[in-house]
Amino acid sequence: xxxxxxxxxxxxxxxxxxxxxxxxxxxxxxxxxxxxxxxxxxxxxxxxxxxxxxxxxxxxxxxxxxxxxxxxxxxxxxxxxxxxxxxxxxxxxxxxxxxxxxxxxxxxxxxxxxxxxxxxxxxxxxxxxxxxxxxxxxxxxxxxxxxxxxxxxxxxxxxxxxxxxxxxxxxxxxxxxxxxxxxxxxxxxxxxxxxxxxxxxxxxxxxxxxxxxxxxxxxxxxxxxxxxxxxxxxxxxxxxxxxxxxxxxxxxxxxxxxxxxxxxxxxxxxxxxxxxxxxxxxxxxxxxxxxxxxxxxxxxxxxxxxxxxxxxxxxxxxxxxxxxxxxxxxxxxxxx
Amino acid sequence: xxxxxxxxxxxxxxxxxxxxxxxxxxxxxxxxxxxxxxxxxxxxxxxxxxxxxxxxxxxxxxxxxxxxxxxxxxxxxxxxxxxxxxxxxxxxxxxxxxxxxxxxxxxxxxxxxxxxxxxxxxxxxxxxxxxxxxxxxxxxxxxxxxxxxxxxxxxxxxxxxxx
Numbered sequence: 001x002x003x004x005x006x007x008x009x010x011x012x013x014x015x016x017x018x019x020x021x022x023x024x025x026x027x028x029x030x031x032x033x034x035x036x037x038x039x040x041x042x043x044x045x046x047x048x049x050x051x052x053x054x055x056x057x058x059x060x061x062x063x064x065x066x067x068x069x070x071x072x073x074x075x076x077x078x079x080x081x082x083x084x085x086x087x088x089x090x091x092x093x094x095x096x097x098x099x100x101x102x103x104x105x106x107x108x109x110x111x112x113x114x115x116x117x118x119x120x121x122x123x124x125x126x127x128x129x130x131x132x133x134x135x136x137x138x139x140x141x142x143x144x145x146x147x148x149x150x151x152x153x154x155x156x157x158x159x160x161x162x163x164x165x166x167x168x169x170x171x172x173x174x175x176x177x178x179x180x181x182x183x184x185x186x187x188x189x190x191x192x193x194x195x196x197x198x199x200x201x202x203x204x205x206x207x208x209x210x211x212x213x214x215x216x217x218x219x220x221x222x223x224x225x226x227x228x229x230x231x232x233x234x235x236x237x238x239x240x241x242x243x244x245x246x247x248x249x250x251x252x253x254x255x256x257x258x259x260x261x262x263x264x265x266x267x268x269x270x271x272x273x274x275x276x277x278x279x280x281x282x283x284x285x286x287x288x289x290x291x292x293x294x295x296x297x298x299x300x301x302x303x304x305x306x307x308x309x310x311x312x313x314x315x316x317x318x319x320x321x322x323x324x325x326x327x328x329x330x331x332x333x334x335x336x
Numbered sequence: 337x338x339x340x341x342x343x344x345x346x347x348x349x350x351x352x353x354x355x356x357x358x359x360x361x362x363x364x365x366x367x368x369x370x371x372x373x374x375x376x377x378x379x380x381x382x383x384x385x386x387x388x389x390x391x392x393x394x395x396x397x398x399x400x401x402x403x404x405x406x407x408x409x410x411x412x413x414x415x416x417x418x419x420x421x422x423x424x425x426x427x428x429x430x431x432x433x434x435x436x437x438x439x440x441x442x443x444x445x446x447x448x449x450x451x452x453x454x455x456x457x458x459x460x461x462x463x464x465x466x467x468x469x470x471x472x473x474x475x476x477x478x479x480x481x482x483x484x485x486x487x488x489x490x491x492x493x494x495x496x497x498x499x
Contacts, residue, residue: 047426091448094490095422095470117383143382147396158400159489165423167367168382170392171400182395 005034006225012215019264019299020318028320037219037325039082041098042106042129043074045136046165048097050074057092069292074136075106096163101129102220103293104317104324108209108260109133111289111331116141118204123176123247126153128160130209135166142204144169147179176208180246202252210240212261212268216326219319237267241275248280251334256287259330264316266302269328273298273314274307276332283336286313289329293322298330341393341401343386344369344377352377352406355418359462361433370401379405379427403427419462422473422490429471437463437475437482447472450491453482 008016008030020026043050050073054065057078064079076098078087087093087100106129114120114134125131125146134144146161146169148154154173161169172179183201213233214224244259251257259276261268277284289295298314300307317327344352349369356362367381368389380402384392389401405424409417420428443453444467457463457477465472465482475482 089493091470091492094448094492095426095472119383140381141383143384145392151399154399161400162404162421162423163490165403165426167379167403167427169400169402170380170382170384170389170398172392172396173399174396179396186395 003034003036003222005222008033008218008225009228011230012228016264018302019266025320029318032320032323033218035219037102037319038323039078039087040101040103040106041076041078041087042101042133042136043076043098044096044132044164045074046140047095050076053092053097056097057090061090072106072110072292075103077103094163096165099129099132099160099164101133102325103322104216104262104327105129106133107291107293107317107327108207108258108329109137110291111260111329112205112207112256112258114138114142114205118142120144120205120207121203121247121250122146122207122209123179123243124148124209124211125171126150126157128157128164130207131157131169132160132164132166134207135161135164135168138168140166140168142168145172145203146170147172147174147176149173149175176243177246180243180250184246184249201250202255203250204252204255206247206251206255206257207260208244208247208257209260210236210243210268210272212236212240212263213265214262215264216262216317216319216328219325233263233265233267236263237265237271240268240272244272244276245279248276248284248332248334253334253336255334257332257334259332261328262325263328264318264326266299269316269330270298270300270302270307270311270314271305273311273330277308277310280334283334285333285335286310287331287333288313289315289331291315291317291329293317293324296321298328340372341398342371343389344371352408352418355408355416356406356420356428359418360420360428360431360435360464362428362431364431365428367402369405375407375409376404377406377408378402379424417462419474419476419485420464422471422486425464425471425473432464432471435459435461435463436466437477439465439467439472441467443467444470444472445492447475447484448486448490448492450484450486450488452484454480455482456480457482 043053066077122131126148131146295315297312314330370378459477462474
């Protein structure tokens, strides 16, 4: 069935043209938007090994499966043509042997590099793709606090963590900023009272996969064309700055925070990175990112604003460059 | 601590372990057990201890701790029984030594579609359902059939898509 793709709004196109000034590059971008994203899954290492899963799916469904990255055998691309929703209806999916996840959405956790026994905060966790990915990598050790504000989305998050056999996660319902502030305040109070705190309110790793305008999801979510507007970008930018500031305050010294969005808007990306680098200039370091797909560096100038040079260390993932959805990632360490 | 969750103490956990041992031969459950409501038991294997979990609840609303693992039932005579969720049966699969029902291919499809199986097993009570290496939760055997507890969200949706 042919997909009906709406025309992007003129202001959106104008902005993307500024981000991709090369005419050919811009046209490649527009062209790939018309194609649905590749079918990718992530093997749930808590339940099955990648080899077993691949063999089983190839044999049973005759799917042609590629493992595109040597270091990440859990990441698989289904090259065969599939019926709509087919990946989500298989027995293996229902039993939690794999998670249907777009390639770009797997990147933040690869950048986070979670390790066994760490205390990890997934601040905006629903629907749970990244929480389950972290649990899979750290083999249900340590503790993940998976936070989400919406009860409806918590149900989806809980259903996904359950299906994937995640036993090391506590699901919290709170707005992200209040949660961080509460944890920081209570940790400090206990310190003053000299009682020590039972909960170490400082995290080894924090993932802030922030709510955003979703420009990067146009290939899979056609309604984004209609929903896009410049006001929401400004609104999200403000929220994202508050979120990242609150999150950074409850990161352990030497802890790692990964900030990601699925949008291209610099106000939600480089501007947020620039903000946090200036806010915590003495105690923060932006780290280079290594990914198994081609990416582009963060920009340092957008409209009338200039950002710090280090913002270049952030990564832009464009759909036409790596045949994924669009994404943005930045990695920070707390140095004091 | 919100009353919706109750972290089982040693004695309470031991009681669950005895029930699981009697029913399925399971010797021990690695992790903290939490009761939510009257029946549902959750398993938490993170490295937060009971005190840390309770303290966390002062600062946020906890919606779930760990994984839905088992359910306790009382029969008409007031006797308690336990059944494992799909994940409960998978997590403890290495320890399950009795009351396992091996399904054939066609039975496993029906089972995952949520159908009860008209099979005389010669047993009464809860059985762990298994097809090859897949553990598929528990069913309740009576004289004529095995009752199905696969939740709707985990069922194979229609016959056409089964390959």
